[in-house]
Amino acid sequence: xxxxxxxxxxxxxxxxxxxxxxxxxxxxxxxxxxxxxxxxxxxxxxxxxxxxxxxxxxxxxxxxxxxxxxxxxxxxxxxxxxxxxxxxxxxxxxxxxxxxxxxxxxxxxxxxxxxxxxxxxxxxxxxxxxxxxxxxxxxxxxxxxxxxxxxxxxxxxxxxxxxxxxxxxxxxxxxxxxxxxxxxxxxxxxxxxxxxxxxxxxxxxxxxxxxxxxxxxxxxxxxxxxxxxxxxxxxxxxxxxxxxxxxxxxxxxxxxxxxxxxxxxxxxxxxxxxxxxxxxxxxxxxxxxxxxxxxxxxxxxxxxxxxxxxxxxxxxxxxxxxxxxxxxxxxxxxxxxxxxxxxxxxxxxxxxxxxxxxxxxxxxxxxxxxxxxxxxxxxxxxxxxxxxxxxxxxxxxxxxxxxxxxxxxxxxxxxxxxxxxxxxxxxxxxxxxxxx
Amino acid sequence: xxxxxxxxxxxxxxxxxxxxxxxxxxxxxxxxxxxxxxxxxxxxxxxxxxxxxxxxxxxxxxxxxxxxxxxxxxxxxxxxx
Numbered sequence: 001x002x003x004x005x006x007x008x009x010x011x012x013x014x015x016x017x018x019x020x021x022x023x024x025x026x027x028x029x030x031x032x033x034x035x036x037x038x039x040x041x042x043x044x045x046x047x048x049x050x051x052x053x054x055x056x057x058x059x060x061x062x063x064x065x066x067x068x069x070x071x072x073x074x075x076x077x078x079x080x081x082x083x084x085x086x087x088x089x090x091x092x093x094x095x096x097x098x099x100x101x102x103x104x105x106x107x108x109x110x111x112x113x114x115x116x117x118x119x120x121x122x123x124x125x126x127x128x129x130x131x132x133x134x135x136x137x138x139x140x141x142x143x144x145x146x147x148x149x150x151x152x153x154x155x156x157x158x159x160x161x162x163x164x165x166x167x168x169x170x171x172x173x174x175x176x177x178x179x180x181x182x183x184x185x186x187x188x189x190x191x192x193x194x195x196x197x198x199x200x201x202x203x204x205x206x207x208x209x210x211x212x213x214x215x216x217x218x219x220x221x222x223x224x225x226x227x228x229x230x231x232x233x234x235x236x237x238x239x240x241x242x243x244x245x246x247x248x249x250x251x252x253x254x255x256x257x258x259x260x261x262x263x264x265x266x267x268x269x270x271x272x273x274x275x276x277x278x279x280x281x282x283x284x285x286x287x288x289x290x291x292x293x294x295x296x297x298x299x300x301x302x303x304x305x306x307x308x309x310x311x312x313x314x315x316x317x318x319x320x321x322x323x324x325x326x327x328x329x330x331x332x333x334x335x336x337x338x339x340x341x342x343x344x345x346x347x348x349x350x351x352x353x354x355x356x357x358x359x360x361x362x363x364x365x366x367x368x369x370x371x372x373x374x375x376x377x378x379x380x381x382x383x384x385x386x387x388x389x390x391x392x393x394x395x396x397x398x399x400x401x402x403x404x405x406x407x408x409x410x411x412x413x414x415x416x417x418x419x420x421x422x423x424x425x426x427x428x429x430x431x432x433x434x435x436x
Numbered sequence: 437x438x439x440x441x442x443x444x445x446x447x448x449x450x451x452x453x454x455x456x457x458x459x460x461x462x463x464x465x466x467x468x469x470x471x472x473x474x475x476x477x478x479x480x481x482x483x484x485x486x487x488x489x490x491x492x493x494x495x496x497x498x499x500x501x502x503x504x505x506x507x508x509x510x511x512x513x514x515x516x517x
Binding site for chain 2: 157158161162164165167168171172174175176178179182183185186195198199266268269272273276277280281284285419422423426427430431434
């Protein structure tokens with residue numbers, strides 16, 4: 001009996017393997033007959049597949065994996081220029097220490113994307129696969145937001161909720177830039193931005209990398225590389241861009257303003273906060289719920305205190321893994337044919353404007369609020385209303401200390417800083433809802 | 437018909453800024469109400485996990501050192517005899 005069973009199983013296995021063989025063999029293309037080649041032919045054939053040949057002899061009408069025709073310039077000089085752009089990113093990240101966590105992977109992704117023949121950023125290349133999986137689907141920015149939620153303490157905001165308005169005012173930079181981009185494309189012939197493009201460019205002013213990538217991947221995928229690079233570069237340059245604007249817009253007395261001590265926030269309040277904010281978002285703007293929802297989830301996991309392991313993973317392992325993939329796949333959009341166009345120059349320029357207007361609007365809002373309230377607000381913390389957590393808050397603190405070394409503004413600045421994250425997510429939601 | 441892009445942009449700005457402010461104002465309002473409610477129930481014990489005792493391990497260590505020391509002394513006395 002056992003023998004018969006064994007025999008039957010063997011037959012079954014054999015038939016499965018035979019079937020598998022036929023299935024595998026079926027879709028493969030008919031093999032090209034190998035012809036005898038002389039040693040000269042072999043070497044010539046090999047030379048044709050080298051990068052040297054690709055750079056020296058760009059072919060006419062060569063198409064990239066997505067069917068766009070590549071000009072001769074992008075195939076040779078364009079790629080070489082992009083190599084140097086990527087080297088510049090390495091320099092900024094390694095030598096200058098500007099946002100190395102992102103600029104390094106972005107730069108390397110850009111390097112890989114510009115390699116001829118290999119098509120690493122194409123749909124079958126590994127960068128293309130990561131891009132499709134994580135950015136086209138909008139997944140990675142949301143996971144980053146989860147990590148940001150798990151890393152952020154909303155306590156200062158809860159202690160002094162009215163500083164949230166500063167984070168709102170700073171979003172003015174987004175919309176001012178949007179108008180700037182539209183004006184550029186309407187009144188000049190160099191730039192050509194559609195409404196959706198302009199919205200994606202404007203979000204750079206929110207100083208929120210994941211939000212910018214999320215919105216750009218939805219509204220202007222072609223500009224994604226330039227937008228992400230501009231957003232992260234300017235976030236890295238916060239300590240250089242913001243202080244002059246802060247000093248111009250405030251007087252010495254205003255910079256010395258001391259703020260009232262923040263009250264203690266109970267644990268229970270911190271636990272309820274993410275749920276409150278999500279519910280508000282559900283009622284007012286469901287389009288922003290992917291971003292706010294991820295943020296709220298991360299923050300609830302952090303504050304509830306019963307899932308330390310999950311919170312730990314979100315703050316470290318998960319966000320690190322996603323940062324690697326996000327950086328590489330954003331870099332894959334730095335291919336020469338997409339980046340070396342006049343629009344990129346416009347985006348870099350507008351990004352800087354966006355940032356400056358956001359900073360200025362936050363400061364002015366603080367000055368306006370001071371006119372109406374008895375508890376004075378130091379206008380410097382208004383500049384922290386652009387998200388860039390926690391860099392912008394640190395800059396505000398540093399500027400305050402310059403005037404009066406006993407005036408610590410850091411915790412006060414964290415309020416507008418984190419509300420800036422919420423504000424830019426809301427702005428992104430509004431822009432998404434318009435283009436639906 | 438050609439869309440006047442800049443005018444459209446201004447409309448976006450009005451919608452965008454008002455909704456950002458509306459959302460944040462609503463948030464501030466809700467947070468303030470929430471804080472008031474929590475203040476009223478402040479006497480209730482917080483859901484904080486029991487405070488950890490960072491010194492406990494060092495105390496234990498001291499105890500352990502003392503016990504081991506005593507044991508060694510005892511052993512030395514015993515072997516000397």
